[in-house]
Amino acid sequence: MAKVVGAYFTSHVPAIGGAIHRGDQQDPYWKPFFDGFDRVHEWLAALRPDIAVVFNNDHGLNFFLDCLPTFAVGAAAEYHNADEGWGLPVYKPFAGYPDLSWHIIEQLVEDEFDPATCQKMLVDHALSIPFELAWPGVAQWPVRIVPIAINTVQHPLPSARRCLELGRSVHRALASWPGAERVVVIGTGGLSHQLDGARAGFMNPEFDRFCLDELARNPDALTRHSIHDIVRLSGTQGVEILNWIAARGALGPLAREVHRNYHIPISNTAAATLLLDPA
Template sequence: MARITASVYTSHVPAIGAALDLGKAQEPYWQPVFAGYDYGKEWIKEQKPDVIFLVYNDHATAFSLDFIPTFAIGTGAEYQPADEGWGPRPVPKVIGHPQLAAHIAQSVIQDDFDLTIVNKMDVDHGLTVPLSLMFGQQDPQHGAWPCAVIPFAVNVVQYPVPSGRRCFQLGQAIRRAVESFDGDLNVQIWGTGGMSHQLQGPRAGLINKEWDNAFLDRLIADPAGLAQLPHIDYVREAGSEGIELVMWLIARGAMSDVAGGPAPEVKQRFYHVPASNTAVGHLILENKQ
């Protein structure tokens, strides 16, 4: 059967993508950020995932305010990098896994979660920046991402947004779906976005190191309790865009310990301030076989 072997958590700051694309990764400002992903780059070479189920939020590229799905699963064969106003990122197109994506959609919808099925869309920095952080820069003309990717877009832009509890439960449904797939696949689930940041208003530039690290503590040791955190706590403590962290609960809910297995092994934990106007968090949890 297919199995989820690990979960990866990371910020998806657009300026990180720009720093990579413009060759600034070794500049003094950016070098500490990218150093935090050195371990992950080596780790993922050993893990060799067949498919990444990548949870992210669209930034008004595939979906506008005219049409806002709460949960949208990409079931297409491929996805082009989006033009976010300054041209597409110079990265390869993303190759999907239509068979597994369609199976997950079928299973999760029958498990009483309403998903929007998307057969065609472009993917923005929310998805491509995490891939670049973990796999490094890829040649868009001759290279390719090392594995298939299933995009899973979550609305954390326009209220109402899904609760942390709902996201955590959805992760559990995704694990059940993956494990019922008739095929031997090594699947990783990634939760992206966050950590604390606010982009507008009198609190623009807010970063809350203490809250961010407490969130990481609870994500590792008490995910079920963390899933009960109300929206207002995210907004008050982590800023208006800190609500993106509910997407990490989808990935955490898909781990084996939530279904009664052993606690996952923490392979990497990294936190850095600042990267552009936000805090960067990164975590790798590996299921024990």
């Protein structure tokens, strides 16, 4: 069976990509955020994952409102980034792992989830930036990926409980996968932020701390909030915590916190990075 070796979580603010592109990691504005990645690099070097299962959200690169899936699982041999329309560099492509994708899809449907399945899927900054942060400067990514997109654009969104269960179903799929690969699960986005409305700029360190504290020891605590509660507490785009919750489910039942970094602000966002080991 595949072994889930850890979970990596990080914010994916587009401006981070700009900072990487310019080499601004040591700039005073960016340094407190980028300094949180030294430990990530050590951790990944020690874990040597072969595969990443990445829970993320599309921001209008692959999906439009004509057909917007609640959950979508990539089943492609490769995934490409593309022009997102605001001047970001186009990021490197990713190798997929279709056999594992279909194995995960089969488990999800067995567990009564109804995902869209995507043999073509563009991936946006929500996937590329966490990789640029984790493996800076590599010529090609050292892992193959299975991307899983969660709708955080158009309400109704799936509940936190549903996303945790989705992740747990993915964990069951990984546990029954006959290969011997080492898997890192990744949750991207957040934490608290709001881009739109008269409350734009809202952040909530207290709620973010609650999420960071509970994610390892008691992820079910995060499912007591409705989506409306999460928007109220975390901002309209703070709902990206759903990606983190799903990834936590995919890590397995017990987890131990290895590392966290939290910094305000990165762009309009309370930025966080977290590493969990299975316990």
